[in-house]
Amino acid sequence: MTPSVRTPSPAGVMTLLLGAMLVAVGCVTINIYFPAAAAEKAADRIIDGVWQLPNGQGGQAPADGDKQ
């Protein structure tokens, strides 16, 4: 091994820089991207409250419900 190992090669620095930039760009993209799954979870929580549905109830709603 030569002492030059200590200083990263220009290519190495470039790779790292590029990686950091990609991650940064990815973050911006993800933060702007609409979090569909989280929104659905939030909607479910709110709808269950407004309609007084038992927690965690999925699509099929109270089929043979109490009211009617």
Place this chain on the structure above:
Amino acid sequence: MRTLLVGALLLGAAGHGRAQGNLEIDTPAIAALRAAMQQRHQQIAAHYDAGAVGLTADGLVAIRDAGQVPLSQRGRLSALVAAENRDREALYREIARANGHPEWREQVQATFAQRWIDKARRGWWVQRPDKGWAQR
């Protein structure tokens, strides 16, 4: 230099994690809207049952068959529907805003539209994407 870059990478990764959590829905404005809608539901539910009011494809409610309601009560029904839609619009707007992205409002609304319909009680009327009504 290298430490700095690795630090930046780690920070970036942490940022990613945040985006996958829950949406913020615990603000005073949203809580007030939820409470108002929950209270109103006790009056509006009978109209869903009767088919007078249906759930629209865009996350609101609409009078589907006013004939189900006596003439003398139709003004009240309209007011009820209007108030519900005002709160729903405000709810979608507030959720988007509470999460720092007012521009998400339409997507929040579309998400709710689907979930209201998915969770609708059997017998309630829901609007299809082509605007026609279908009974659950």
